[in-house]
Amino acid sequence: MKEFIYKxxxxxxxxxxxxxxxxxxDYYKKSKSSDYMAAMQLKHARFDSIGxxxxxVFTGASSLAFGINSGKIQDHFQVPVTNMGLHAGLGYxxxxxxxxxLLEEERTFILSLEPTILEEGDLDxxxxxxxxxxxxxxxxxxxxxxxxxxxxxxVIHNFQNNINYFIFSFSNKESVKAYTVAAFNEYGDFTxxxxxxxxxxxxxxxxxxxDKALALAAAINQMNERCKRMGVKCYFMPCPIASSYRxxxxxxxxxxxxxxxxxxxxxxxxxxxxxxxxxxxxxxxxYHLNQEGAKLKTQQLIKDMEAAGx
Amino acid sequence: MLFNSLEYVxxxxxxxxxxxxxxxxxxxxxxxxxxxxxxxxxxxxxxxxLLLIFISSVVDFFIGQSLHNTTNPLYRKIYxxxxxxxxxxxxxxxxxxNFFIDNFQQAFESIGVQTNITSLYIILPVGxxxxxxxxxxxxxxxxxxxxxxxxxxxxxxxxxxxFPQLVAGPIERAKNLLPQFLTNRTFKVATAKDGLxxxxxxxxxxxxxxxxxxxxxxxxFANYAGYSGSxxxxxxxxxxxxxxxxFSGYSDIAIGTAKLFGFxxxxxxxxxxxxxxxxxxxxxxxxxxxxxxxDYVYIPLGGSKMGKGRQxxxxxxxxxVSGFWHGAxxxxxxxxxxxxxxxxxxxxxxxxxxxxxxxKDKWYPTIKEVFNVVLTFVLVLITWIFFRAESMTHAIxxxxxxxxxxxxxxxxxxxLGVIFIAVLLIIEWFQRxxxxxxxxxxxxxLVRWSSYMILAILILxxxxxxxxxxxxQF
Numbered sequence: 001m002k003e004f005i006y007k008x009x010x011x012x013x014x015x016x017x018x019x020x021x022x023x024x025x026d027y028y029k030k031s032k033s034s035d036y037m038a039a040m041q042l043k044h045a046r047f048d049s050i051g052x053x054x055x056x057v058f059t060g061a062s063s064l065a066f067g068i069n070s071g072k073i074q075d076h077f078q079v080p081v082t083n084m085g086l087h088a089g090l091g092y093x094x095x096x097x098x099x100x101x102l103l104e105e106e107r108t109f110i111l112s113l114e115p116t117i118l119e120e121g122d123l124d125x126x127x128x129x130x131x132x133x134x135x136x137x138x139x140x141x142x143x144x145x146x147x148x149x150x151x152x153x154x155v156i157h158n159f160q161n162n163i164n165y166f167i168f169s170f171s172n173k174e175s176v177k178a179y180t181v182a183a184f185n186e187y188g189d190f191t192x193x194x195x196x197x198x199x200x201x202x203x204x205x206x207x208x209x210x211d212k213a214l215a216l217a218a219a220i221n222q223m224n225e226r227c228k229r230m231g232v233k234c235y236f237m238p239c240p241i242a243s244s245y246r247x248x249x250x251x252x253x254x255x256x257x258x259x260x261x262x263x264x265x266x267x268x269x270x271x272x273x274x275x276x277x278x279x280x281x282x283x284x285x286x287y288h289l290n291q292e293g294a295k296l297k298t299q300q301l302i303k304d305m306e307a308a309g310x
Numbered sequence: 311m312l313f314n315s316l317e318y319v320x321x322x323x324x325x326x327x328x329x330x331x332x333x334x335x336x337x338x339x340x341x342x343x344x345x346x347x348x349x350x351x352x353x354x355x356x357x358x359x360l361l362l363i364f365i366s367s368v369v370d371f372f373i374g375q376s377l378h379n380t381t382n383p384l385y386r387k388i389y390x391x392x393x394x395x396x397x398x399x400x401x402x403x404x405x406x407x408n409f410f411i412d413n414f415q416q417a418f419e420s421i422g423v424q425t426n427i428t429s430l431y432i433i434l435p436v437g438x439x440x441x442x443x444x445x446x447x448x449x450x451x452x453x454x455x456x457x458x459x460x461x462x463x464x465x466x467x468x469x470x471x472x473f474p475q476l477v478a479g480p481i482e483r484a485k486n487l488l489p490q491f492l493t494n495r496t497f498k499v500a501t502a503k504d505g506l507x508x509x510x511x512x513x514x515x516x517x518x519x520x521x522x523x524x525x526x527x528x529x530x531f532a533n534y535a536g537y538s539g540s541x542x543x544x545x546x547x548x549x550x551x552x553x554x555x556x557f558s559g560y561s562d563i564a565i566g567t568a569k570l571f572g573f574x575x576x577x578x579x580x581x582x583x584x585x586x587x588x589x590x591x592x593x594x595x596x597x598x599x600x601x602x603x604x605d606y607v608y609i610p611l612g613g614s615k616m617g618k619g620r621q622x623x624x625x626x627x628x629x630x631v632s633g634f635w636h637g638a639x640x641x642x643x644x645x646x647x648x649x650x651x652x653x654x655x656x657x658x659x660x661x662x663x664x665x666x667x668x669x670k671d672k673w674y675p676t677i678k679e680v681f682n683v684v685l686t687f688v689l690v691l692i693t694w695i696f697f698r699a700e701s702m703t704h705a706i707x708x709x710x711x712x713x714x715x716x717x718x719x720x721x722x723x724x725x726l727g728v729i730f731i732a733v734l735l736i737i738e739w740f741q742r743x744x745x746x747x748x749x750x751x752x753x754x755x756l757v758r759w760s761s762y763m764i765l766a767i768l769i770l771x772x773x774x775x776x777x778x779x780x781x782x783q784f
Contacts, residue, residue, distance in 0.1 A: 004502055008506070011759070011762065015766050018763065018767065019770060156770065160770070160772075163767065163768075163771035
């Protein structure tokens, strides 16, 4: 028994040492990751490249990434446009924290968040964003225990990436993912959303609409105060919603829209009812427009932006 | 708790050490500890369903005693009926309630009668299909006077809930496993090492092969209309290996874990894709379930003793019911039915049973053996399309798209998984005469440790959180 335990412990020790050594290799850092969250790096690179000049910045979640044609907006207003929208799973605390670090006078911000977005978001997604764009590590906090767990998770993550890079470098890497950094264009728009990929998840029911509206409006109002203090123009734009999803949750959305409209102080571009689109214009969820939907949304958005004085 | 989870990495060594160092001297205490550990393992998923497994176990424990103590044939039938009602009732409610309600409503609506029965949102308790069958086999064997009941409730509860095989089998017979709870277990280094090897191989099949194939399968089956016939064929092949590696991987981990505790569980998979005919396939695939249905459905129906016509009917019924066991969907029923139909030629033409592993005493098979193995695989592959599809329409549509002219094109995507499957088959081929694939105890030390290290590295490299085993849904 003792010999069995000693040999098992020896195996585990050698294995952990190998894992640690492999995690220290630089293979995967030399390769460009195809991960969807790696787009955060590209968006910030685009943002930084514009520098200190008039700049329209869209911030928010994936409904924004899928829902607008930034090139058309740029051509119309003759002002550089960047689409920073990425993933609602980051939570609006993360997204607003990111927006805060980008605020400057010459820039105009248009914020768009889904009604069902949560404040906290998913910790793993935040950590993933932090890997690809280290400054993003400042957009969220970890408890001391989470920090220790995170150190081990980072070792395993680096190990996995190095091994996967080593295996897949001998073949044409086949990604079965539609969600990949390659899908983003130079402005930060997601462009692989052609057609209707699959049935939308209409089982998701909107709950606690009033509480969510109040919490979201309060967070946006705080951001609005910051914008005013810094002399930055900030607007809120309702995100596109599929009509069947709106119908399925009619009462909840009515509550959300009316509560949010009453509470929010940030200027709005467009309105919620004008953001409801037929299901056929959506890609793979009730918030993700397809290319055709994004084209229509952009046409409407340009009119709404002009009406708002941009 | 999943075998491929972080919790299990801590759970198993802790239970192992306590089992052998603190509870070894007292058999009853050791069984009680196994019971507690098993309930913690099961309750980690959802503690509310511990009551179900407890009820099923206690009912059958006392029914077993009553069956043994009664000679009155009527009372014996009543006791058996109660056991069947409780176990099949639990299974029927949690697994099939909505299926029957929905089909019942559709049938009435088709003749213009409106019904107003609502479906319920029922959580399917993990493992219910397995442990109810395990306890039923106990009471049925006592009823048939093939088994004596146990008097030790703790031993019986431990037998039913034994954590390595609780949620996805093997479905153990009381004759095999229960006596092992009634005798002292001794730690054997060779057995424990073999157990660890089997766990490692099981994890490799599940994490590296099955979960990789799953990614392709989910995409191909969800978007089949947009892919060529050759890609759909790949999708079916990937599913064949996903379900094989997922399920046999789980069985390997279960059997290997049991070995660490001094228990011997039955073999559940014996390289089924090397089968030369359908009969052999079903004697190598999910052996614990197919033998259960043989002994408790096929033989009581008359088996092969009432003429060929009745034998054919009994085979089709048994396979169809087996399909239904897998899930509350017509696709599973059709899957079972087709497998039953596959048996018809062997019954009509008296095919000889040949369960020797292909190329038994040779390195390579004959052309005839290759043809038979490939044909058997193709027949099984067709049925897997029904098994994986979400509905009958999905299955038929998938097949229609598969069998068009693009079937003969070279697939432009999803080719990498073929390499993984080829590696698996090559290793299994060369190890086909062993009790399990990673039985390499006689190889040199360097070869053994290198193999273990490579497998462990690949397992960690491909590991993703929350990847469930397919058979948890049954």
